[in-house]
Amino acid sequence: MRNFISILVLVLFASSAKSQNANNGFDIQAYGRWVVDTLSSPYFKGRGYIKEGDNLAAYFVASEFHKCGLKKFTGARNYYQNFNFPVNAFPRDVFVAIDDQYLICGRDFVPEAGCPDIKGAWNLVWLDSATVANEDAYKSFARRDFSTYFIVIDDRGVTDPDQQKIFKNIALNPFGAKGLIYIRNKITWSVATELSPFPIIEVVRGNISKDSKKMRLLVDSKFIDDYPSRNVIGYVEGKEKPDSFIVISAHYDHLGKIGRIVYFPGANDNASGIGMMLSLAKWFSMPANKPKYSIAFIGFGAEEAGLIGSTRYTMYPVFPLSQIKFLFNVDIMGTGDEGITVVNSTEFKKEFELLDSINIKNKYLVQIKKRGPAANSDHYPFYQNKVRCFFAYTMGGVKFYHDIDDRSETLPLNEFQDIHYLLRDFINQLQIK
Ligand SMILES: [Zn+2]
Missing domain, CATH: 3.50.30.30 (Glucose Oxidase; domain 1)
Structure with a gap:
């Protein structure tokens, strides 16, 4: 109960302090919670390799893209980039x-x-x-x-x-x-x-x-040699430089199930990141918020199996990697009492200065901690291919990770709205050569 009240107070405070961000009637917090509740529910089977849990999650991401009116890349019939990979499952x-x-x-x-x-x-x-x-x-x-x-x-x-x-x-x-x-x-x-x-x-x-x-x-167990999975990709066209892209990415997959009952909800990892990515897709697709540059949104598959979807993307890009002026990957967006850590902040100093100054000015998060390069999420294959990129994850709060307790009910999402604002401001203020 105490937690519930403190979350409520935080949310009320956040919404009054950040009134400069008119939301056009879009309730970011409620939307984020709905995405996390939905993707971590038993229906999605832990978004893994039993009864096509990952496929259901990809379809959910694609249907949200469709609702936002995101564009598909030339020639693509849908938002999918398909690929296959081997995986061991426990039906x-x-x-x-x-x-x-x-x-x-x-x-x-x-x-x-x-x-x-x-x-x-x-x-x-x-x-x-x-x-x-x-x-x-x-x-x-x-x-x-x-x-x-x-x-x-x-x-x-x-x-x-x-x-x-x-x-x-x-x-x-x-x-x-x-x-x-x-x-x-x-x-x-x-x-x-x-x-x-x-x-x-x-x-x-x-x-x-x-x-x-x-x-x-x-x-x-059942070893599957060529399990079919997919990345989900769409974009909002920029009004000034449509050929320059900023990418917001998050992985939608998680660990799946063991047998009929045991499932890994993956609320924090990474239903929360998909909620963040989709909330930004929703925001930037509103006619009043059209960005200067194009913004692509990528939901990666098979991250937990070893960054497979993102690696596949960098091998077979749907649009050229050289057009990606910056990529911001989010994973584990569910807490934030102790701020966020940004991987690659030591590499891309100008971008980090911008991010940090926005945060300090608006008092969004208690801190943004710097971290060097790390191969711990889907930004990494892009970094290896010389794409400028950050990866952010939240710190503090509940510590459930890759277990059956990573559920929406215990995930506070207490900085969700602030992180959404931070990323939104960052995207709007980023200067691209
Ligand atoms: Zn993850």
């Missing part, structure tokens, strides 16, 4: 029982994203720093036959570089164990484009112990 429920205790998928454990099929009951053997630190104990451990075993790896508190090396090597399964179990403090799931050579299960600490003897396991 069926995954079961893990430790001794007689069934664990809850997504909450207590996850199969590692590249986990191959496996079915059966296996013995467990524990390996922690105490064994590794004792040379004799580790030598006798290494001599055992692990062919019917899963090695349970607890690398908690390992700081010694030699021990770290041993644990790194164990990840390659040098003893030929049936599989590995990693003990984690928190589940962080991902997407794999290759099958792992042996099964790996990640179990949250507390669900397995040194005394655990047996695991029953059922994983029925």
Whole structure:
């Protein structure tokens, strides 16, 4: 309740303080929340590779583009740029029982994203720093036959570089164990484009112990060689220099589902970024707000699988990369109590000065933190291809990430409107040669 009131106060304050931004009746905050609620709902299946969750999300982005009246690039029948890529998916429920205790998928454990099929009951053997630190104990451990075993790896508190090396090597399964179990403090799931050579299960600490003897396991994964995905691309034509483009981008995909029930909502990552991109598309497509330069909006697919959509775009650009005068990628737009971080701010100093001065003048965010280049979202393939670009993500607030708790209900979106204004002002004031 307290959070709710403070959010309400923030929103009221924001809307009165920023009255210089006439919104033409467009409720930015409500729109952002609607996009996040929609894309993170079960209907979209975590926007991954079960029952075409990612495809449904792409269609949603395209239909919002259509509502805005965004233009399609010459010759394109729709907003899509199609591509295929390999991915491992889990269409069926995954079961893990430790001794007689069934664990809850997504909450207590996850199969590692590249986990191959496996079915059966296996013995467990524990390996922690105490064994590794004792040379004799580790030598006798290494001599055992692990062919019917899963090695349970607890690398908690390992700081010694030699021990770290041993644990790194164990990840390659040098003893030929049936599989590995990693003990984690928190589940962080991902997407794999290759099958792992042996099964790996990640179990949250507390669900397995040194005394655990047996695991029953059922994983029925489906490796898809050429899953069809797509980028979604549209633009607003500039009124002065239509051949110069500013790009606003965000990835719409997330991690998808495991089986019938477990799904990863991805509210912060990155329904919030899609909400931000679409709110700007909506704003700049209003006749009164026509920009000087053209603005392209790109919803990338398969970011979580390794920046696949954005990499594909830079290999086969729908319009030439040389026409992109600046690209602004957004990901994780859901908080902002501690401001935002801007990747590449150390590279593109003039643009950063502009962004920072707009922020200070209008008191939008408490800070914009600088960060150098990083390959952590879809701006990166563009940066590698010499396109000037930023990537912004919010800081502070809830920390759910790549887990089943990244839901709209707990995501405050407390700086959503301010970030929208910041980006809007930045786009309007950016000078392009
Ligand atoms: Zn993301």
